[in-house]
Each structure stands twice: as C-alpha cells, then as structure tokens.
Amino acid sequence: MQLTERVFGYPWRGRGNNCNSYLYAGEKVILIDPGHIQNEFRENCLEVLLQALAKDGFTLENIDLMLCTHSHPDHCEAAVAIKEKKPVNLAMHKDEEPHMELLARFFEQMTAKRPALPRIDLFLQEGELELGAAGEDKIQVLHTPGHSPGSLSFYFPRDKALVTGDAVFNGSIGRTDFPDGSLETLGESVRKLSAVKEVEWLLPGHMQPVKGQAAIENNYRLITHMFF
Ligand SMILES: [Zn+2]
Numbered sequence: 001m002q003l004t005e006r007v008f009g010y011p012w013r014g015r016g017n018n019c020n021s022y023l024y025a026g027e028k029v030i031l032i033d034p035g036h037i038q039n040e041f042r043e044n045c046l047e048v049l050l051q052a053l054a055k056d057g058f059t060l061e062n063i064d065l066m067l068c069t070h071s072h073p074d075h076c077e078a079a080v081a082i083k084e085k086k087p088v089n090l091a092m093h094k095d096e097e098p099h100m101e102l103l104a105r106f107f108e109q110m111t112a113k114r115p116a117l118p119r120i121d122l123f124l125q126e127g128e129l130e131l132g133a134a135g136e137d138k139i140q141v142l143h144t145p146g147h148s149p150g151s152l153s154f155y156f157p158r159d160k161a162l163v164t165g166d167a168v169f170n171g172s173i174g175r176t177d178f179p180d181g182s183l184e185t186l187g188e189s190v191r192k193l194s195a196v197k198e199v200e201w202l203l204p205g206h207m208q209p210v211k212g213q214a215a216i217e218n219n220y221r222l223i224t225h226m227f228f
C-alpha cells in the first residue's frame with residue numbers, strides 16, 4: 001500500500017503476532033522489518049508480505065538492502081528466508097547481535113524451539129545514511145533503545161515518514177519486560193523521537209500508522225502521560 005511518493009506500508013492484519021513491514025523506494029529500494037516467516041497461528045507471514053509487495057510491483061529482486069528496527073523474531077525472522085532466496089545485506093544496530101543471542105536462549109527455554117537467527121551484515125549507528133550517488137536521498141537513523149538495547153528508528157526526510165519499530169505505537173509503547181528492556185530508557189527514546197521535526201507519518205512496528213502532525217504530537221502527549 002503506497003503511503004507517500006516513496007514509502008509503502010504493509011500493516012499486519014492477521015490473527016497472530018507479526019510486525020508491520022515498510023518499503024522505501026528511493027534511489028535504493030529498502031525493505032524494513034520483513035517480519036515473521038510463520039507465526040504462532042501458523043499464518044504464512046512472509047508469503048502475505050511477498051504477495052502485497054507484488055501488488056505494488058516489487059519482488060525480492062528489487063530489494064537493495066534490508067533494515068531491521070531490532071532483532072526480535074517478529075521483525076527479522078523472515079530475513080533468514082529472504083537471504084536464502086536472494087543475497088541482500090541486512091543492517092541493524094550492533095547491540096542487537098548479543099541481544100538476539102540472549103533472546104534466542106530465552107525463547108528456547110520457554111518454547112523448546114530456537115528461532116532462526118539472521119546474520120547481520122552491516123552495523124548502523126545514529127546518524128545519516130546516504131542512499132544514492134546524488135546525495136539527496138538520505139535516511140536519518142536514530143538510536144531509540146528501551147524495548148531492546150539496539151532498537152533503531154528511521155526518518156525519511158523527503159517523505160516526512162518516521163518508522164519507530166517497537167518504541168512508539170498508536171496510543172501505546174513497546175514492552176520493556178524482555179531481557180535488556182528498560183522503561184526509563186524507552187522514555188528517553190520517546191522524547192528523542194518526539195523532537196524529530198516535520199513528521200507527517202508515524203509508522204509503528206505494530207498497530208495502525210498515525211497520520212498528520214497534529215495527531216502525531218497528540219500521540220506523544222498521550223503516551224507520555226500514560227507511561228512516563
Ligand atoms: Zn520487539
């Protein structure tokens with residue numbers, strides 16, 4: 001589903017858990033948070049995403065880079081399967097590498113099943129990521145920990161769109177009770193995100209996007225009042 005000139009959104013609509021995926025089609029085509037391969041309801045999340053991408057005219061062949069806001073299986077498990085179909089680099093914050101390993105052990109103890117872990121090819125830090133030779137197409141990378149230590153948010157200035165992962169949702173915030181989680185740190189991240197100027201689309205990792213500056217400002221006010 002096309003949201004802006006270059007940003008496409010794929011909100012998860014199934015019964016079980018999966019994240020929302022996004023695609024940025026600028027000078028490079030970037031898939032953000034490909035989600036689960038299959039979830040706890042045995043819904044084929046990756047198949048659903050690939051079909052939705054195809055409707056908008058994209059195949060895996062078009063993808064230049066995958067970004068994950070963080071390493072939880074509902075955001076990045078499908079990166080394992082995508083890398084088997086097409087060699088494409090996966091980028092995340094470096095703090096997600098040990099966190100991913102820690103969480104895999106945690107899930108294994110709970111469910112007796114170890115999630116598939118993707119290889120992280122590139123480590124991202126807070127700052128600007130230039131996408132094309134012309135230098136006009138950029139992503140502002142923000143380090144927004146709290147839900148996980150290496151959680152990132154991505155701001156696309158040309159499209160005024162902010163992908164927030166599991167830091168900020170529509171009327172809520174990400175959980176902080178996983179290993180390495182911190183509500184206090186998440187509060188600082190929410191403050192950092194609320195300071196990003198010119199946001200017309202807030203694109204969360206779960207639930208519906210928030211559209212329009214006034215609604216987005218209101219959303220920050222609401223969650224700050226409720227949780228911090
Ligand atoms: Zn998460």
Ligand SMILES: [Zn+2]
Nearest residue numbers: 019074166205
């Ligand atoms: Zn999530």
